[in-house]
Amino acid sequence: MQVKVKINGKEYQDDVEPRMLLVHFIREKARLTGTHIGCDTGNCGACTVLFNGRTIKSCLMLAVQANGAEIMTIEGLSTNGLHPIQDAFLEKFGFQCGYCTSGMILSAYVLLQSNPQPTDHEIREALEGNLCMCTGYQQIVESISYAATKMKEAGK
Ligand code: FES
Numbered sequence: 001m002q003v004k005v006k007i008n009g010k011e012y013q014d015d016v017e018p019r020m021l022l023v024h025f026i027r028e029k030a031r032l033t034g035t036h037i038g039c040d041t042g043n044c045g046a047c048t049v050l051f052n053g054r055t056i057k058s059c060l061m062l063a064v065q066a067n068g069a070e071i072m073t074i075e076g077l078s079t080n081g082l083h084p085i086q087d088a089f090l091e092k093f094g095f096q097c098g099y100c101t102s103g104m105i106l107s108a109y110v111l112l113q114s115n116p117q118p119t120d121h122e123i124r125e126a127l128e129g130n131l132c133m134c135t136g137y138q139q140i141v142e143s144i145s146y147a148a149t150k151m152k153e154a155g156k
């Protein structure tokens with residue numbers, strides 16, 4: 001089946017098997033490998049992307065269901081250098097192996113768009129669909145809180 005989607009502002013069109021998952025389309029057809037596959041069953045959040053502005057787990061959607069949609073992956077966040085959330089993760093040690101990080105950052109991005117000064121509790125709630133096996137979450141929460149402060153100071 002033909003699929004046409006816009007990813008990070010660029011159009012991708014291809015013939016795919018009807019059963020192809022969106023995460024596989026993103027990684028294998030669009031070659032955007034910042035979107036990770038952790039579980040393939042909707043549990044870990046490593047495959048999180050923005051779908052028409054909202055976070056989804058791209059392993060839970062077929063590529064054909066995304067036909068006509070606008071998607072943003074982690075690569076789309078850093079087209080002009082690192083985004084302040086990415087900088088904050090670097091400065092506050094918000095990752096170790098990095099496997100969960102692109103999903104964490106995209107969930108944080110959506111949170112900060114609607115709630116620019118979230119409490120730690122609100123950050124933890126926003127991340128409940130994203131699992132991390134390494135950090136214990138504390139540095140991730142600190143990174144997002146720090147990003148919120150930096151973005152406020154920078155007027156972003
Ligand atoms: S790979 Fe999609 S939620 Fe884990």
Ligand code: FES
Binds near residue numbers: 098132
């Ligand atoms: S940094 Fe390794 S899974 Fe989160």
